[in-house]
Amino acid sequence: MIGSRRQIRLRKALIWLALILGACFAGLPVLWMVSSSFKSNLEIFAYPPALIDSSFSFKAYQEVLGNPESLRFFFNSYLVAILVTICTVLTSILAGYSFSRYNFRFKKALNLIIIGVQSVPPITLMIPYFGLIVWLGIYNSYLALVLTYMVFTLSYAIIMMTGYFNTLPRDLDEAVMIDGGGSFVTLWRILVPISLPGIVAVGVYTFMLAWNEFLFALTLTRTNDMRTVPIGIHLLMGQHSFEWNQMMALSVLGSLPVLILFLLFQRYFIAGMSAGSIKG
Amino acid sequence: MPYAYLSPTLLLLAALTVLPIATVFLYSLVDNVIVNPNPPNFVGLDNYEEVLTNRKFRGALGNTLYFALVSVVAHFIIGLSFALLLNSRLLSANVKALFRVIYILPWVFTASIIAILWRLLMNPHGVINFLLLEFGLIPELMEWLSDRDLALNAVTFINIWSGYPFYLVSFLAGLQGIPDDLYEAGRVDGGNGWQLFRHITLPQLKPIIISLALLDFIWTVHQFTLIWMTTGGGPMRSTEVLSTYTYKAAFSSHEYSIASTIAMVILAICTFVAIFYVRSQRMADE
Numbered sequence: 091m092i093g094s095r096r097q098i099r100l101r102k103a104l105i106w107l108a109l110i111l112g113a114c115f116a117g118l119p120v121l122w123m124v125s126s127s128f129k130s131n132l133e134i135f136a137y138p139p140a141l142i143d144s145s146f147s148f149k150a151y152q153e154v155l156g157n158p159e160s161l162r163f164f165f166n167s168y169l170v171a172i173l174v175t176i177c178t179v180l181t182s183i184l185a186g187y188s189f190s191r192y193n194f195r196f197k198k199a200l201n202l203i204i205i206g207v208q209s210v211p212p213i214t215l216m217i218p219y220f221g222l223i224v225w226l227g228i229y230n231s232y233l234a235l236v237l238t239y240m241v242f243t244l245s246y247a248i249i250m251m252t253g254y255f256n257t258l259p260r261d262l263d264e265a266v267m268i269d270g271g272g273s274f275v276t277l278w279r280i281l282v283p284i285s286l287p288g289i290v291a292v293g294v295y296t297f298m299l300a301w302n303e304f305l306f307a308l309t310l311t312r313t314n315d316m317r318t319v320p321i322g323i324h325l326l327m328g329q330h331s332f333e334w335n336q337m338m339a340l341s342v343l344g345s346l347p348v349l350i351l352f353l354l355f356q357r358y359f360i361a362g363m364s365a366g367s368i369k370g
Numbered sequence: 371m372p373y374a375y376l377s378p379t380l381l382l383l384a385a386l387t388v389l390p391i392a393t394v395f396l397y398s399l400v401d402n403v404i405v406n407p408n409p410p411n412f413v414g415l416d417n418y419e420e421v422l423t424n425r426k427f428r429g430a431l432g433n434t435l436y437f438a439l440v441s442v443v444a445h446f447i448i449g450l451s452f453a454l455l456l457n458s459r460l461l462s463a464n465v466k467a468l469f470r471v472i473y474i475l476p477w478v479f480t481a482s483i484i485a486i487l488w489r490l491l492m493n494p495h496g497v498i499n500f501l502l503l504e505f506g507l508i509p510e511l512m513e514w515l516s517d518r519d520l521a522l523n524a525v526t527f528i529n530i531w532s533g534y535p536f537y538l539v540s541f542l543a544g545l546q547g548i549p550d551d552l553y554e555a556g557r558v559d560g561g562n563g564w565q566l567f568r569h570i571t572l573p574q575l576k577p578i579i580i581s582l583a584l585l586d587f588i589w590t591v592h593q594f595t596l597i598w599m600t601t602g603g604g605p606m607r608s609t610e611v612l613s614t615y616t617y618k619a620a621f622s623s624h625e626y627s628i629a630s631t632i633a634m635v636i637l638a639i640c641t642f643v644a645i646f647y648v649r650s651q652r653m654a655d656e
Contacts, residue, residue: 098460101460105460105461108451109455109461109465112451112452112469112473113469113472113473115531116472116473116475116476116531117475119476119487120475120476122487122491122497123487123490135493135495139497139500181379181382184376184379185375188372188375188376192371192372194372194373197372200376202648203383205644205647205648205651206644206648207387208588208644209588209640209641209644209647210387210391210637210640211613211633211636212592213613213616213617213633213636214633214634214636215390215391216616216620216633217393217616217626217630217633218391218393218394218397219386221404222386222393237382237386238386240382240386241382241386244382244383301480302480302481304594309621319480320480320481320482320483320595327486327599337486337490338486338487338490341479341486344480345478345479348480352474353471356471
């Protein structure tokens with residue numbers, strides 16, 4: 091298709107137009123979030139609205155960061171997300187190794203169950219979890235969140251990890267085995283170090299899922315000192331008769347960890363997501 | 371040995387997936403659980419009959435299907451359009467990289483933050499009403515989230531905004547996987563842009579499209595946070611979906627047997643769709 095120069099210029103202009111319209115759709119809401127976080131609460135619904143107005147200040151951020159309660163939300167979110175990530179990565183390495191390197195009787199069935207777990211609605215598990223967690227005596231604790239989050243992080247992690255191990259040639263581990271190393275040694279000394287990109291992808295993705303979780307955190311914690319950032323935003327909505335600027339500041343701060351991880355590890359994210367089984 | 375490596379996974383799955391699902395199923399077969407001091411009586415499928423004939427349940431089911439189907443179709447269209455745009459040969463690599471980040475942006479935010487952001491944007495005195503009014507697209511200020519005729523479409527729109535990047539990323543990878551030879555051959559045969567798209571691009575992306583759509587449908591049926599934090603299922607149950615309905619039955623009305631029954635119905639819908647998903651994955655593997 092060799093069009094004239096004018097035709098190409100026209101097409102280019104149309105593409106740029108579509109590109110910019112799309113960027114407005116995707117980006118303007120986010121820009122508005124950031125802009126509102128710098129306004130005073132009185133100016134939030136000012137007419138006509140402005141991106142930056144005379145009330146521009148960091149006050150909302152100071153209030154969020156100066157409030158021990160909201161700092162605690164961040165501490166809880168980081169702690170739970172990091173614990174979930176460590177546990178999920180370790181467990182999925184072991185499981186992925188097993189699926190990738192062994193043949194055993196129930197392999198197909200187990201694989202099917204692990205894929206199937208992704209489709210189990212969290213709300214279905216919610217009702218029995220409540221009873222189970224209370225019965226175990228871990229209601230309103232970090233352990234309750236870590237265990238329940240792992241149910242939905244683990245299946246993705248195992249699928250991704252198995253896929254990654256499958257791309258590594260078996261000769262690698264067989265060489266070590268012949269030298270007298272056991273399978274455990276092979277896994278940690280050989281496979282894990284060269285699988286680092288895959289492990290990072292699993293880790294980053296798990297962190298994101300855990301950071302974003304809402305339903306379990308809402309029902310399995312009771313006191314404010316155990317709440318995570320998403321629940322904190324939910325609480326702010328009720329308590330402070332809509333301090334919009336503070337809610338937006340908290341939202342910006344609450345999105346930063348995932349945004350930074352995303353920008354740093356974009357390549358891994360995209361590789362993981364396009365593996366076909368992943369979503370935020 | 372393989373079972374030793376799998377033991378932590380198996381333990382967790384048994385304790386926190388298999389056992390709970392069995393529990394919910396049992397709860398759905400008895401007349402009362404958890405809160406009532408009387409011992410539960412086995413009632414067979416009575417709860418299912420009660421739920422399936424209930425008008426509120428049917429409303430929630432209809433809303434859920436509308437929410438999920440419209441979201442899936444819109445995600446597909448937007449995701450594919452953006453992917454095709456970003457794949458254009460007329461753009462430089464830097465431009466593509468920049469716009470790719472912008473287009474994926476909505477995906478970075480968690481549902482509760484998306485909910486609160488759009489409550490601000492869709493507020494009657496918010497910026498969306500201002501813009502639409504300025505351009506003369508609406509006659510007066512609209513109550514997007516508290517008008518019962520608008521709310522379901524409004525939350526669906528929010529879900530569309532938050533969910534399309536997943537498709538975009540998968541389609542970008544998929545488009546890069548289509549060999550150039552196919553297009554060359556198509557051009558030699560005299561195909562125009564639209565014909566190339568219909569007869570090469572779409573068929574090549576078909577496996578990705580199918581698994582994305584099925585998975586997205588399941589996830590949209592799971593969606594709780596976004597609706598809970600924007601409308602809470604209101605006004606007048608106009609945005610009530612199965613997950614918010616279940617949550618209310620359990621934690622507001624304390625009707626755990628009924629809630630468990632609805633939870634089983636959601637599970638059945640998702641499992642049904644998941645069977646097709648697993649099949650499509652298997653076909654892709656082979």
